[in-house]
Amino acid sequence: MRRRYFALGMAPAIASIAMVGLPTVGYGPARAAEGTLRVGFVDGPEGLDPAYAVVGASHQIIDLVYSGLTKLDNNANPVPDLAESWTADSTGTVYTFQLRAGVKFHDGTPLTADDVVYSFQRLKNPKTGYAYATQVESVAEVKALSASTVQFTLSKPTGPFLTFLAFPGNFIVPKHLAMSGSSLTSHPVGTGPFKFVSYSPDHELILEANQNYYVSGIPRLEKLDIKYIADDTERANALLGGTIDFASRVGAKDYDNIVATSGLAGTEKVGGRWFWIMTQDEKPPTNNPLVRLAISYAIDRQAMVDTLFFGHARPILGGPIPNWSWAYDKVTDIMPPHGDIAKARALLKQAGYPNGVQITMTLGSTWQNLVEQGPLIKAMLARAAIEVTLTSMENPRYMDLVWSKGDYQISNMYWLSPLADPDDFTYLNYRCGSGMNPQKFCDPKLDALLQQARYTSDKTARKALYTQATELILKEMPLVPTVTATMLDVFSTKVKGWEPMRTGMYRNLSEVTLGG
């Protein structure tokens, strides 16, 4: 069965800890790109127009074909991309971007400030139905000052603004094509390192080098032949059998075997791929924060890491902001790695359930890695007198029942944060009425903190706000974060120069070469 990494229409992100300098220029004079890299990805994209793309699989390809004003370096800091430089005024609300000269879309049309203005107007248009519209909520006006200068006016200072610009949904599209009604969804045209050639849904997507890419010598490959192989084992087998050269995100159980195979290698990065237990926060018994805390204390996160992830994961001991983020604060790490059953029982008693409590855990049957957590979570909670009944259903029904209607008691989910910004770990999951909040949790105090943290430009001030928010989160436990799984890529040793990206994307494939 297919597994979708980004079930909720959210974008993926990979984060890497290793910070190897990202060469933005080629080795001396431009060298002809050579070789075809055969890549095994998980899920096929569902539409390749940045404004309409919803799932991470789409953003993965958009990231290779289009470019944004900024991009995130391996350390997840926004750096210039289509914008060569920018200035911000003292209020942090007016940004002026100078566009890189000589950039052309894949159809040969030069990129101008008009394209940038149009791209953002389209995202802001309610008819577009941009799924990530909150990212451009504070963008009040975009105007072209000249053919190569664009000015953004924000309604309020926005902390992650430059990071948001590097999100594939916010990438720049060619105005003349988008307006003429040609479908960027099926035939994307951008300014990125790779040009779209063809797509056979869920089977194969072919990209070729953009010879006019504005970074000389990049991409080094002539062609990317992306095969979609949803099953982890089949993807690993394809690499072992030599039908692909690079397999993205293999399963934890296969990783050690693969990298031990001669001729194969792999990279492991801690990133924004995190798992949590969802609780229905409006209905008993999980409307009581003490019950939710009891669940959190009953979970032996280290056991989950050891048995389900074969060590390729880290327990989350505090809030959802991962420990590699600049906004992480160690004081919030309060959960014992192995849990605390006595405390869980005491909390349950305090909540008014001295004899324990019975709850149902609903699982979406397509997500094998989530389904296999069920029995383990059941066993752990049983030790704290929380008796779990497991039930699973096929995904469309699961999405409807759990995510749209909120008709469940507990469930579980995971996603990959695409932006590696603390905002991305909190804003959607915890805010009142957010689509990513099937807990139906709502606390105006937390909302205010998250809102304030998003719309503050000073990093230190933001960090303090996130620490406050996390402390509140740990008291209320609106959902129960469990583990961060590392991201595992494996490849033939012929593949040289691959650096996994903290940004969660595969744009670094443009730097890769194929040796003999």
Add this chain to the structure above:
Amino acid sequence: MTRYLIKRVLGVTLSLLVASVLLFATLNVLPGKASTAALGLNPTPAAAAAFNKRYGLDRPLVAQYLSWIGGVLRGNFGKSYQTDISISREIARRTPVTLELTSCAALVALVIAVPLAFIATLGRGTIVDLVATAVSLIGLSLPAFASATALVLLFSLRLRWLPPGGYVAPTVDLGTNLKLMFLPALSLGFVSGGLLMRIFRTGIVDALAREYVLVSRSRGASRGRVLWRHAVRVASIPFITVGAMEVGAIFGGAVVIEQIFQLPGIGSLVLEGIETRDYRVLQAGALVITAFVMIANLLVDMIAAVIDPRLRVTTER
């Protein structure tokens, strides 16, 4: 025979129309809206309205069905909600893959069933019969996905004789194409082969005990002669009937096998449609598979009618 044929073709056409209505109706009562799937969980009402208008989802269901089926009859399946790709083109591209896979699987089934059935019949009651029956039982009881996994482990990962998956068109490189088809066709055909072998063996043994076989031998026919002339001919009727049902099973199994071996056929298109709630893709793929199964059944029935005169006469009356 001609009248029978016309009658059957009309029947298939009618069944397909009924199937199209059922498909359309069922998919529209399933949970989950297309707009939610395409636009994310919380689409703005304006965006959902624009989406529905763009794909004609704001019209009454009957009107939606009529315009859909009208397009289908002209060979236009519309565009995917998710990828905006022309479904007709995608189906045209994927049909040969599925047909190649299912034909190869059917061939494998026959290659397994027929010789094994003969071997078992000739060595009735001996160890040969036992071994042949055991092989068929393994085939019969081992699901295709399980044998597929075992085959990949053995032939691709251990022995490294065959690739574990992927697809190359036969027009590009026939040799590679056949190499890639071998394991999928084997795992898919093995199940039906096991069943068909048993049906054929039983049919032959049963026919050999019939009076007309004795009568034929009383006229001087050898054992081999009655086996060919009478038993095989008569046994091929249940064989073909079950074979017709197995055509459906092979097409059904192809959905899973295509996924396992990364073959870009109709089956993987259907799965994609299910996963993403892309009803247009799902409807199109399911309808095409239904049509294939029905046409294959029709062909099989025709062959059966040629062999057994009683079938066409009773139908003509």
Add this chain to the structure above:
Amino acid sequence: MFARTVLGLLPPGAIATGRIRFEGQDILGSAESTYRALRGNRIGYVPQDPVAAFNPTLRVAAQIRESAAFHPRRAVEVCAPQAVEMLRSVGLSEPERRARQYPHEMSGGMLQRALIAAAVSLRPSLLLADEPTTGLDVTTQAEITNLLRSLQARSGLAILFISHDIALVSAISSRIVVLLNGEVIEHGDTRQVIGSPVHEYTRALVGATPTLPLKGMAR
């Protein structure tokens, strides 16, 4: 079973003892090739159930021509008739149309005639008729009996007529052999056996038949 024993077509496991003399030789237990040379060629066979004796998927013509097809040399020698001729010779109307038909399109009586035609197509010296009229209605029974009688009159072939119907047997036979549980218990001239049965079983058989037409027997 008796006819099958003569033809060497006993089911596996069945054992026949004694002797079967045919044309001066004991054929019981012969090699398969010997039997095959006899079957359809020197010995014709008419089974009990005409419908079951035809393969439903083959045309009648193809099946009644089998003897000739399996013994091609003999077929040339005796100038074996074509299917249409065979059907005509046993008195079927429209033999051309019948020849193209399938078994299910003909009645039991017609099929039985066709079987008889097939059995004698290579002019055998012996015809084994294994209860050939049991499944048929009275009128058809008479027709078949008459057909057999006239065949015998024409070609002088010996007919071994197996039946439980003592009245019928006494009417058509010259000699009678009475079998009980596969053993011969009495045999001899028909008139003698019917007239003064020795064995109790024969007596019971004869006694169970109210009036025996002890006249008009063939030879």
